[in-house]
Amino acid sequence: MNNRRAGQAASSDIPSAGNGPGYWDRRDVLRAAGAVAAAGSALGASVAQAAPAFHVPPLYKVVADTRFADSRAFAAEAAHAGHRVAWTNGDVTKLWYDELDLLWRGDKSALAGLTEYGAFFCLERLALDRGLRVVFKAEHRRLASGATAHAVAGPPAVVTQAALERLSGNAWAAQAASMALAARGAGPVGASRQATSQAGPGQPPLLISWVLAPKPERRI
Amino acid sequence: MRVANGVSAADFADALKAFEGVVGKDWVFSSEEDLEPYRDAYSILWGEPEERLACAAVAPFTAEEVQAVVRIANERRIPIYPISTGKNLGYGGAAPVLSGSVVLDLKRMNRILEIDERNAYVLVEPGVTYFDLYRYIQDRGLNLWIDCPDPGWGSVIGNALDYGGGYTHSSYRNHFDAHCGMEVVLASGEVMRTGMGALPGAKTWQQNKYGYGPFVDGLFKQSNMGVVTKMGFWLYPAPEAFLAGVISVPKKADINPLIDLINYLENTVSMQGMPVVSSPFLPLGGSLSPLQPTGIPSVNAPVTEQEAYAATHNIPYWSVTVSYYGAAEVVKAQWEYTKRKASEIPGASFTGGDVLNLPLSEEQLKSLNKANFGIPALSIFWIGARAEHSDPTEGHITCSPIIPRTGEGIVEAYELIQKTSKDLDLPVTVLTPPIGCWARTFVILVMMAVTHDPEKNKRTRAAFREMVKILADHGYGEYRTAPAFQDDVMATYSFNNHALLRFHEAVKDAVDPNGIISAGRYGVWPKHLRETRG
Numbered sequence: 001m002n003n004r005r006a007g008q009a010a011s012s013d014i015p016s017a018g019n020g021p022g023y024w025d026r027r028d029v030l031r032a033a034g035a036v037a038a039a040g041s042a043l044g045a046s047v048a049q050a051a052p053a054f055h056v057p058p059l060y061k062v063v064a065d066t067r068f069a070d071s072r073a074f075a076a077e078a079a080h081a082g083h084r085v086a087w088t089n090g091d092v093t094k095l096w097y098d099e100l101d102l103l104w105r106g107d108k109s110a111l112a113g114l115t116e117y118g119a120f121f122c123l124e125r126l127a128l129d130r131g132l133r134v135v136f137k138a139e140h141r142r143l144a145s146g147a148t149a150h151a152v153a154g155p156p157a158v159v160t161q162a163a164l165e166r167l168s169g170n171a172w173a174a175q176a177a178s179m180a181l182a183a184r185g186a187g188p189v190g191a192s193r194q195a196t197s198q199a200g201p202g203q204p205p206l207l208i209s210w211v212l213a214p215k216p217e218r219r220i
Numbered sequence: 221m222r223v224a225n226g227v228s229a230a231d232f233a234d235a236l237k238a239f240e241g242v243v244g245k246d247w248v249f250s251s252e253e254d255l256e257p258y259r260d261a262y263s264i265l266w267g268e269p270e271e272r273l274a275c276a277a278v279a280p281f282t283a284e285e286v287q288a289v290v291r292i293a294n295e296r297r298i299p300i301y302p303i304s305t306g307k308n309l310g311y312g313g314a315a316p317v318l319s320g321s322v323v324l325d326l327k328r329m330n331r332i333l334e335i336d337e338r339n340a341y342v343l344v345e346p347g348v349t350y351f352d353l354y355r356y357i358q359d360r361g362l363n364l365w366i367d368c369p370d371p372g373w374g375s376v377i378g379n380a381l382d383y384g385g386g387y388t389h390s391s392y393r394n395h396f397d398a399h400c401g402m403e404v405v406l407a408s409g410e411v412m413r414t415g416m417g418a419l420p421g422a423k424t425w426q427q428n429k430y431g432y433g434p435f436v437d438g439l440f441k442q443s444n445m446g447v448v449t450k451m452g453f454w455l456y457p458a459p460e461a462f463l464a465g466v467i468s469v470p471k472k473a474d475i476n477p478l479i480d481l482i483n484y485l486e487n488t489v490s491m492q493g494m495p496v497v498s499s500p501f502l503p504l505g506g507s508l509s510p511l512q513p514t515g516i517p518s519v520n521a522p523v524t525e526q527e528a529y530a531a532t533h534n535i536p537y538w539s540v541t542v543s544y545y546g547a548a549e550v551v552k553a554q555w556e557y558t559k560r561k562a563s564e565i566p567g568a569s570f571t572g573g574d575v576l577n578l579p580l581s582e583e584q585l586k587s588l589n590k591a592n593f594g595i596p597a598l599s600i601f602w603i604g605a606r607a608e609h610s611d612p613t614e615g616h617i618t619c620s621p622i623i624p625r626t627g628e629g630i631v632e633a634y635e636l637i638q639k640t641s642k643d644l645d646l647p648v649t650v651l652t653p654p655i656g657c658w659a660r661t662f663v664i665l666v667m668m669a670v671t672h673d674p675e676k677n678k679r680t681r682a683a684f685r686e687m688v689k690i691l692a693d694h695g696y697g698e699y700r701t702a703p704a705f706q707d708d709v710m711a712t713y714s715f716n717n718h719a720l721l722r723f724h725e726a727v728k729d730a731v732d733p734n735g736i737i738s739a740g741r742y743g744v745w746p747k748h749l750r751e752t753r754g
């Protein structure tokens with residue numbers, strides 16, 4: 001037990017003290033809107049048209065795991081869209097203690113990521129306690145055949161046939177990022193679809209891409 | 221939404237309205253989406269008609285609101301199920317034992333009411349997590365440690381009431397034993413304080429556990445006799461140094477004197493840290509064992525073959541990690557004393573023994589288990605996710621027998637568990653080394669995969685129940701279990717025609733005559749549900 005390696009989240013850009021309870025910086029809103037537009041360009045016009053029907057919460061950060069190429073690709077796509085990345089190596093303790101526990105006491109900003117299941121499970125349960133919910137979840141499961149099976153659940157405007165076709169390509173992680181970034185402002189989960197692509201080298205048995213976003217009303 | 225049997229829709233609707241009047245509309249939940257967090261994420265009944273589901277949840281902010289909610293429920297005979305933070309994963313989570321109960325969610329009651337550095341105690345509410353308490357102490361620079369489990373996101377009160385354990389000094393690892401004084405809201409809505417808390421204006425509520433007269437705190441451990449709204453705990457004055465060393469022995473039979481020595485050291489407080497027993501020959505591998513090599517003889521191989529393999533490959537048959545907390549010169553002396561005593565076992569060898577001055581740097585903690593230093597973490601989920609041999613997404617249930625602290629006890633228990641697991645074809649994913657959180661006994665955790673396939677889960681449930689019976693027939697009782705098996709485990713504690721259960725039921729009937737609080741929890745049912753078990 002004493003020799004167990006403890007993981008370390010590498011994120012260092014902690015929110016400024018000015019982001020008090022319920023405070024949404026105008027730049028965050030604009031940036032979020034820009035992300036939806038950027039994602040819309042990748043997903044097709046339908047998302048960009050559907051998204052304005054819903055409030056787009058600011059995205060605090062994108063969580064990525066340094067160990068996995070697909071997670072790094074997800075983060076790169078999100079960073080390209082202007083979002084900050086919280087790097088972990090699977091253990092989200094530091095991310096929770098130093099950042100999210102404090103942030104989500106007031107500001108219910110969204111969080112997205114592509115991680116192993118354990119990290120997602122922790123963040124999901126903690127987010128539920130603070131009034132957020134899962135609005136997008138895609139399981140990327142490595143099959144014995146060498147393929148990756150994608151099972152995607154999210155807003156209908158995001159989980160489209162066209163989006164799924166892009167997920168079947170080699171750059172599936174970047175496409176998952178595009179879908180995730182669009183999902184947080186596209187309404188509740190209402191569609192589930194599946195796709196298949198080739199697995200990359202070093203891909204673990206199961207990766208999850210996900211978005212946690214605030215509920216419209218206050219919760220615990 | 222399904223209300224409990226015997227509750228009319230009108231009474232339920234009336235109760236929800238009354239709850240809203242107490243806590244406000246924002247804190248009464250009844251939509252499907254709002255109730256999702258109150259499902260047991262690790263339920264072995266997932267998606268089946270028997271899955272234990274809440275029909276609503278109410279989240280009070282104060283003990284007075286708890287009293288008002290309980291009175292409303294009692295008047296209408298609405299079953300309620302108090303939770304602290306609902307992180308009791310593997311043992312029920314936030315879900316009630318009786319479907320149709322209203323979860324009484326105490327997360328919002330997260331105040332640290334009093335902390336005393338000089339006498340090293342704290343008084344908290346149920347919503348205070350280990351992270352909360354750790355942060356509170358760190359922010360104020362107090363020279364105190366907490367003792368926390370893996371993971372550290374749970375409630376300090378909740379984990380103690382469920383008989384959870386931690387990793388630091390033996391005086392604090394048993395979280396229920398480390399408590400001192402409770403405040404409890406009874407089913408009538410009346411509030412009671414235990415120990416010195418019964419004395420108005422008492423100056424020692426968190427310093428003397430027993431007060432005057434019968435000691436009743438145990439009635440609220442793993443129970444349904446009331447709603448605990450405050451609880452005191454003794455904290456660990458921060459030690460100056462830590463030392464861990466490993467004692468290794470070459471022969472299978474060496475475990476007997478080795479465990480006897482560990483017991484002597486612990487019971488004389490010559491060793492304070494949690495002993496960790498490991499062996500590459502433990503049945504089913506012991507996937508957490510750092511000593512697990514490949515190509516090792518089967519667990520069924522003759523002992524002579526195993527011992528020859530160990531000698532050839534220069535690995536021990538058994539190792540025990542021992543650890544010490546205190547002043548540097550003291551822990552060094554205790555390690556030297558341990559080595560002198562253990563040298564009486566032929567072939568014993570020793571590694572480690574470096575003194576770590578506390579507190580540790582962040583860099584030092586990267587290679588250590590934070591819980592050994594009273595630092596809460598979530599890294600246990602990371603370890604689970606790394607396991608290639610199982611898909612961890614749907615959780616686990618755990619068979620957790622209490623076994624004697626003897627070498628013979630360890631060997632017998634593992635041999636029985638190995639045989640039973642194979643005979644019953646149990647989907648065991650992790651078999652831990654003997655866990656020494658609690659004094660005088662070990663607990664072995666036999667973890668089994670939960671799926672979302674009802675047929676697989678059904679087979680696992682049947683095998684799990686059989687294993688509980690077999691273990692009990694050999695004198696091993698479970699220390700805790702998931703709601704699906706709480707009746708089964710309680711049935712094994714059957715001395716003199718279930719005299720203990722009948723006593724529990726008599727107390728339950730007396731203090732909660734309408735049976736509204738946590739019906740069925742740990743196998744104790746109120747009178748009106750006793751025959752049908754819910």
